Amino acid sequence: MNTAERHALVFGASGLVGRHLVLALGRAGVRVSAASRSSGSYRRLTRWLADHGHGHVPADLRVDFAAPPLLSGDPTAWADVTEIYNCAGAYRFGMSAEEARRANVDSVRAIVDFAAGLPRLRRLVHVSGYRVGGQDPGLVQCSDERRRDTYRALGAYEASKVEADVVFQADADRLGVPWSLVNPSSVIGDSATGESDQQLGLASSVQEIWQGTVMALPGNASTFVPVVPVDHLARFMTRLPVDEASRGGAYWVLDDATPALPDLLALVGTHYRVRVPRARVPVSLIKRLPPALTRTDPETLTFLSSDRYPTDSAKAFAARHGLAMPDTTMSILRWADHLAAHRFGTAPAGDRRFVAPAGVRTFELGKPDASTVVLPGLPVNADTWASVCEALGEARVVDLPGLGLSAGRRADWSAWLAALVTATGARHLVGHSIGAAAALAAATAHPRSVERLTLVSPFFLQAPTGGAGRWAPLTRWYLHRVGAAALAQRLTGDAAYAGVLGSTVADLRRGVVAANVARLLADAGRQRWREGLRSELRRFPGPVHVIVGGDDPLTPEARALLETLPQAGVSVIAGAGHHPQLTHPADVARAISRPPA
Template sequence: MNAVNTNTPNTNAADRHALVFGATGFIGRHLVLALGRAGVRVSTATRNPASHRRLTRWLHEHGHDTTPADLRTDFTDPALIQGDHQDVTEIYNCAGAYRFGMSADEARHANVDSVRAIVAFAARLPHLRRLVHVSGYRVGGQDPAPWNEQRRRETYQALGAYEASKVEADAVFQAEANRLNVPWSIVNPASVIGDSATGESDQYLGLASTLKDLWHGSLAAVPGNARTFVPVIAVDHLARFMTLLPLDDDAEHTAYWLLDDDTPALPSLLALVAEHYRVTTPRARIPVALLKRLPPRLTKADPETLTFLSEDRYPTTSAHAFAARHGLTMPDTAPTIHRWADHLAAHRFGDAPTGDRRFITTGGVRTFELGEPGTPTVVLPGLPVNADTWAPVITAMDHARAVDLPGLGMSAGHHGDWPAWLTALVTETGARHLVGHSIGAAAAVEAAAAHPGTVERLTLVAPFFLQARPARPARWTPLTRWYLSRVTPEALTDRLTGGTAPATALRSSVTDLRRGAAATTAARLLAATAQPRWREELQATLRRYPGRVHIIVGSDDPLTPEGRALVDTLPRVTVTTIPGAGHHPQLTHPDDLARAVREHATSPTTPGGLKITNA
């Protein structure tokens, strides 16, 4: 049973009108969502209609169809807000700039001047019950006494523009709100991480950048010592906490440090994520004092982030008491961190911010998947590329997904995991139509052979075992591994397609090949494609498959005469040739490829005959 708060005014959600500044930011979006789910009427202060449209779209994607009122804000206008706002009962200030490398003037304008304007605006509202300000766990609790120029200069020099501006803003907020008799509350959140249920986050600074280095194997040493504490808080928990503040009389004129006390010390936190990522945690540690002395070109760390590497602990008792009073429970620490870490990696730490992307566990293997979850059409990519190269095709196909094979792309594991992994892919995730490209065609055929009654259809794109063997240099694993671990996107694109136009699409593949053992796995599999025994086994297995088969090749990468002869014997087969395409049509002809897969996924072949088409 949730605790009853005897200090809560008799306020119905319908009587509340919340105005949110910074509503399109990370915290602001989740706050608007939490307020909306609580039944509170919400208005958002945005700079332009496009910002409001993006927010509305995001809310709709998260299952909330009630559109908040769009009030235009202009911090250069003394009125600040245009639109109907006189009945606003609560204001949330999530505005400001979270960015390192700003000048002092830029930071003060974004984080201090905006606070002054919002407090002055709040003082003019006749029905205001609370103004809630987002400060920070390292900057909260400031003395509201006015700053002189010497203090300002020394603080900005010592802390850097971002943190110093947040320190000054905390003091200014309290001073101005007290002077103007504005009822206020402050939240001092720790490092705000992803949603506790989904891990969703689009913040890639601070701790997230350290996880990026860990993922890519470029973290040479763990910063700090065994007591370094960089606490976290899930964004949805923070948002729910904030929505309750205007309801509690005891929260007036109170600041709350909001963080998960169970956050492991930094070395243990990184070890927790490293184990989840299946990567190695660096054994070396580098003291913060030394980090501050080394040039950024060596540490690859922004000097402004180093002040967050501290052994300090924070006064969280009042926040715990408030949460208990309102029946609000902190999400489980480790699962929340894992989900956040997954979301960051799945979205390539901001390099792939959009799209439906996730990690799943398939046959005990951590597997990257993009596209519609659970759809029966599954693409198995070829070598040496990843599922991301198929993203445009997946989008055009609709109701499809692509997965990285074990040991390739962003998936863990190795070739030895194929049998259990393919079984789980078919029997547990609902894969019924397997679209295998090159080496993925081998995986598709093997899965169909193991589960002929479940795999209903095969689409084989450039199936290597029906085409010419790779050139001799590609059969020597050490040379191929060396090449793949060092190749540039432009060079790889030229080798695979004969041009450099699709180089952008291969950047993520090149990044993946430089992680862990991906280049080694790709090199070994590429060499294996030349082995006569495996090619013959795959051909024989394909002959025995009773389902429908659609083979897609480029005109510049045809079937061999032997491959064509085998296809002629298959009872339910369609062959499509894409003019001008080579071995990687997903890079050069994505629309033609998507159309070929989509059109033949539902059209039956003539029983007992061969159907040949051109895309």
């Protein structure tokens, strides 16, 4: 069967595996129809495909697993389907047995029945799981009591996947449907980009490592939770229908070289540059401890196993089709980066990534390599500037070392700023508050590279804050515990801005971020540093644009200083305070884009 003859129907096309499968099929030249539950799901899929450079829109078919017919519309739209991929179902813990069976078992029955009526079908591919694959189809006749025991022992999700594996094989054999089973392990992000929006399972453990809330690593050297990058799984699946030898085969797609679970988490922690606990807790003990103490869903405990899996057939198939497993370590680290950069699913969509100027792990959002670079102030982070960045268009926002999502510390500033300017092409530096000091340092150190300097609420040109902020231990204690509403009230005078500060509060509770902020706040009050910064400003030969809020003015001395500079201008945002990006983002963006003549 050549590619032009293939017509793939994908159920669950908008999910993690489904959309990567649609992308892989499309790139292989296969015509695709997507069976979605709603028009919203279909639109999300097509937007995602477009964002990934795939302009071939799959046909839109509507599916309803609750009532026949399975697909609505003209049957000629699927009469020539040659292959079906079932990526549908519910991956969720805490479901009732009835809910899990409806989502994962009844849907399989409906798809197999539908497949039996397609005259040109060459293969039905079902995504099962590495812990549930290999079931005996004869168990389809098992007693209700045995089924209840299985659901009680495994939990609703895994038990429903076991039952679905049995039902799929038994029904397909009875109806003469040609089938293949794929039993993937924990599916992680794309091997090249790390992209994934799946937050359950192993991702939740990675999040705890990032947050520094893990007191001990789970398991030992034999605890094996294997992974597979989603793009490799998708490519593997696209080859099954064209390989007659794969008919009736089950394939465990995973990397046998995945590090043992505690080693995997330690690898991620080292990459994140966070503290990694040395202590390890045996799985047997975790299973005996109350969930409130372990913060582990009981349904996930069966995955903490030393079992190994029959991967020989999948390896042979991959070799036959020239499919090499991507480097697992790099795939894991890229996935971990994507999860952290997107705040484990809580960040808004957009360009977000980690980079490494001067070897410092640095978070930035916005357009990669944009020449306009915003350096946020204290105690906020890059996310608080996202609206301004979007309005500016060709810009990026970068967390300073040791602040926000970035690693490093104050001692890294000099080398980091030099790399930011000379290696990443920063030509227009926009510094807010403490970021104004960093921007000025970079500009005076590299005056031929930095073409413009915009200083937003430059603390060294404004009146010093009160004395409380100068005692770092007290400030650190406060910042590590403050809530978003209280912080919004303190920074803007209005708790209504709490929503935009949620990520800042999360950062302040992670690692040493609050301590770094507290030390910098104390330094900002030191007269010697403030005077030094004013002297540096006098030496910068390029254009300087100062933006302040009307409620947070420059001092008379600062205005006098700016009047002596030949290319300096001042913009005042009425009604704004020290954080105009929170209260007046559109005004800030306009001011940055249109400096005074």
